[in-house]
Amino acid sequence: MHTVALATAGHLLHFELGIAYEIFGNPPPGVGEWYDVRLCGPRPMQVGPFLVEPEDGLDWLTRADTMLVPAIADVDEPPPADLVDAVRAAHQAGARIASFCTGAFVLGAAGLLDGRRATTHWGHTDVLSERYPAALVDPDVLYTDNGSVLTAAGKAAAVDLCLHLVHLDHGATTANTVARRLVVPPHRAGGQAQFVSTPLQLSGDHSLAHLLAWAQERLDQPLTVTDLARRANTSPRHLGRQFRSITGQTPLQWLLTQRVRRAQQLLESTDDGIEQVAAATGLGTATSLRRHFQRVVGVPPTSYRRSFRNT
Structure with missing residues (x-):
């Protein structure tokens, strides 16, 4: 029988631990x-x-086929050393290692993320990347699968990763049966975005506040960098420096991001067709909307609407 070990040490969050028990502890x-x-x-x-x-000590982890590391409660504190050592030993013994949410920090401390793609909750991806620079941290996915090392983003993404593991072990039909029992989508690919809600307007205590608000009211119009610079009464070059300093993006990148975020809102809250949404957001055509939406969000507009349409 395939053994799944849940590694516990320190103060953990209960959702991820509970969902692991729900999925792997209850056969369909x-x-x-x-x-x-x-x-x-x-x-x-x-x-x-x-x-x-716990039923067993951490030394039992080396006997597991799959080891799961639930989310740790405090990423500012180093993970417990005995847990880190046990995770490293389990991996060396051949176990498949998967982390949920901030459990990725335990894998990072064990050196298992070095040279591998990894993710965690979007609110902690910057910290994970800074603390473990050899890891290839991707903040825009639900989960990553490197074969023997897997990581999931926050909360619901732990469900997705668990279903992915069931899919690998028992096939799509069984994974779909488990998903139906949980009343969740049967499968969301790991490459989907975490659907982070990005504020349409930054706080108003910076030099671009009025310009950003002005542009956000005109996303349906063909704005250019020259238009923005003229409105700000500055040169396009200086405006570009301001944008990178304040938003971390170029003016055109920022505009595209805002157009896609507005498209998300319209897809969630209206019945407008894809062509109408494209026109209302300044993305031009349905083809252009699909291309940019897929790249920024990770799924096509129609899939996003099915998942997030307000009823």
Whole structure:
């Protein structure tokens, strides 16, 4: 039987631990051999508001086929050394290692992210990248699969990664059966974006505040860098420096991002067709909207609307 070990140490978040038990601890009807789930840790652990008693010590992790590292509660504190050592030993013993949300920091401390694509919750990707510069951190995906090392972004992305593992082990039909039991989409590809809501307007205490607000009211119009510079009463070159300093983007990159974010809003809240959305956001044609939307968000506009349309 395929063993799945949940590694616990320190203070963990309870959602990811709970969802792992829900998926790997409950075989769907009609499935023969399922998973043997073990909770491993050195001592009773604080998991959210609960105190959890592990079944086995961390040394048992080297016997696991798959080891899951749930989210840790505080990324500012170094992960427990005994947990890091156990994760490293389990990987060396041949286990498949997967982290949920901030559990990626444990994998980073164990050296398992070096040279590999990784992700975590979008609010912590910058910290993960700074702390483990050898990791190839991707802030715009739900999960990454490097074969023996996998990472998931925050909360719901842990569900996606668990279903991905079930898919790998038992096939699409079984994974879809589990998803139906959970009442979640049957499969979201790891390359999809985390659908971070980007504010359409930055705080008003910077030199571009009025210009950004003016541009956001005119996204349906064919704005150029020259138009923006003229409105700001400055040169295009100086405006470019200001944009990079304040937004981290060039003026055209910023405009494109705002157009796509506005398209997301329209797809969620209106019945407008793709051509209408493209015109309303200044992206021109449906073809142009699909191309830019897919690149920025990670899925086609129609797929995004099916997932996020307000009912």
